[in-house]
Amino acid sequence: MKGQHSEWKIIKVIEGSIFDLIVNLNANSPKYGSIFQYDLSIDSPALLIPPFHAHGFQCLTERATVAYCVDKSYVKHADIGINPLSNQLMSYWPIIPQKVSSKDLSLPLLERQDYSEKCSICEIVT
Numbered sequence: 001m002k003g004q005h006s007e008w009k010i011i012k013v014i015e016g017s018i019f020d021l022i023v024n025l026n027a028n029s030p031k032y033g034s035i036f037q038y039d040l041s042i043d044s045p046a047l048l049i050p051p052f053h054a055h056g057f058q059c060l061t062e063r064a065t066v067a068y069c070v071d072k073s074y075v076k077h078a079d080i081g082i083n084p085l086s087n088q089l090m091s092y093w094p095i096i097p098q099k100v101s102s103k104d105l106s107l108p109l110l111e112r113q114d115y116s117e118k119c120s121i122c123e124i125v126t
Helices: none
Strands: 002-004 009-015 017-024 035-041 047-049 053-059 065-070 079-081
Touching: 009 017, 009 035, 009 053
Parallel strands: none
Antiparallel strands: 002 053, 002 079, 009 047, 009 065, 017 035, 017 053
């Protein structure tokens, strides 16, 4: 699950369906640490994800195509993420994740990471 520091994201399914999982990493938010889940398909509206939220999704159909737009260019030092196999996330995934990249597996577990330092300048409160 990835979340670039302070970028807006728009997710739109244009083929198939996905399960979308979002974690609030904004330490200034009263909903810090909250987990949000959505089943999205071609019939679903676009999903707007605010800054300081990690985001990951899983295909629910054999094929799925997702349009993914962000409002800022990639900044390597601002990139944060959560290991999708974190204990706090496993009960949310409708299918046990089978194919996870080595980069995602190397990300910190949600239960062992404090994102408050990286996310302390957030201007958005959700």
